[in-house]
Amino acid sequence: MAKRKRLSPAALTEAPPETKAALGWMGHGTRRPPIADVTGDAAEQSAFEEVAGELRRARTEGRMVLSLPLEDIDATHLVRDRVVLDAEEMAVLKDSLRARGQQTPIEVLDLGQGRYGLISGWRRLTALQALLQETEEDRFRTINALLRTPQDVGASYLAMVEENEIRADLSFYERARIAVQAARAGVFSDIHTAVQSLFSAARAPKRSKIMAFTHLVEKLDADLRFPAAIPEKVGLALVSALQTDKRFGARLTKALRAADPQHATAERKVLDAALKTRTATPPKPAEQILPGVTLEAGRGRITLSGVNVDATLEADLRRWLAAR
Numbered sequence: 001m002a003k004r005k006r007l008s009p010a011a012l013t014e015a016p017p018e019t020k021a022a023l024g025w026m027g028h029g030t031r032r033p034p035i036a037d038v039t040g041d042a043a044e045q046s047a048f049e050e051v052a053g054e055l056r057r058a059r060t061e062g063r064m065v066l067s068l069p070l071e072d073i074d075a076t077h078l079v080r081d082r083v084v085l086d087a088e089e090m091a092v093l094k095d096s097l098r099a100r101g102q103q104t105p106i107e108v109l110d111l112g113q114g115r116y117g118l119i120s121g122w123r124r125l126t127a128l129q130a131l132l133q134e135t136e137e138d139r140f141r142t143i144n145a146l147l148r149t150p151q152d153v154g155a156s157y158l159a160m161v162e163e164n165e166i167r168a169d170l171s172f173y174e175r176a177r178i179a180v181q182a183a184r185a186g187v188f189s190d191i192h193t194a195v196q197s198l199f200s201a202a203r204a205p206k207r208s209k210i211m212a213f214t215h216l217v218e219k220l221d222a223d224l225r226f227p228a229a230i231p232e233k234v235g236l237a238l239v240s241a242l243q244t245d246k247r248f249g250a251r252l253t254k255a256l257r258a259a260d261p262q263h264a265t266a267e268r269k270v271l272d273a274a275l276k277t278r279t280a281t282p283p284k285p286a287e288q289i290l291p292g293v294t295l296e297a298g299r300g301r302i303t304l305s306g307v308n309v310d311a312t313l314e315a316d317l318r319r320w321l322a323a324r
Helices: 020-026 034-060 088-100 121-133 154-165 172-184 191-198 206-221 233-243 248-259 264-277 310-323
Strands: 066-067 106-113 113-120 142-148 285-292 293-298 302-307
Touching: 088 121, 106 264, 113 121, 113 142, 113 154, 113 310, 121 142, 121 172, 172 233, 191 206, 206 233, 206 248, 233 248, 233 302, 248 264, 248 293
Parallel strands: 106 142
Antiparallel strands: 066 142, 106 113, 285 293, 293 302
16 A cells, blocks of 8 residues: 655745735735825925915905014004003003903005004004013014005005094194005005095095195105194195295205204294295286286186276187187
């Protein structure tokens, strides 16, 4: 009888059967193909660019709250020499900022070179400046702000004007300066449009006076230290002097710089003295253009007078004008 062959179990050290051909890439691991890595990187970059673009748009459109250093804010961009806030009102505002922080952002306009012009939020800015001076705490060194652009800032200017008209009783000079600054910033096409838009709720005579004060702002803003204290009557007299005496502005500027007034009363004395010594340009004499006919020309006006200004001359003038 033949012997049976004894079968032994396979050794544990033997290599596993070859399965690469049957199972392909996924047989021994989960590594992704290279194309998947490229696609994933592209998707991540696209998502990042989308988020970055949205952040840029939110910033420029005034939908993102910025944290700006207090020293970068020009508080006098629109309103200068504001009246001192009521002490009790300021104390309440400071207590609120100290306890809860700034709840409402201020609004600013980018002036370039890292500077921002204040549009609204003067009280909040003033209170934070006071807190920083009192405590020197880092949390009071910055202020939350919304960045406005000249294209959408008109409503913000109007809101600021309305707030100050109600709560701060702006002087004619301050109203005029707001209009001038708004026009210079490109918010309105010109100063006249700025006055009409920002003070549309005011009566026509009041808007006319504000418009008159804009001439004072344009000529003397750099040299007046306490313009908010200029009364209506004095301001209108200064405007009249500037318009009738070409050298008045230069003389007044020289007097203001020489006096170097340290308070509103001292500056007022300089203004009053200048008005007393002003020399108005004498009116241009009427010109005789025909025997018995004189002509006077002014802004938007021509006047003919004399013994020979009669119906015949009127008829001739009408025919001549019609033929032009």
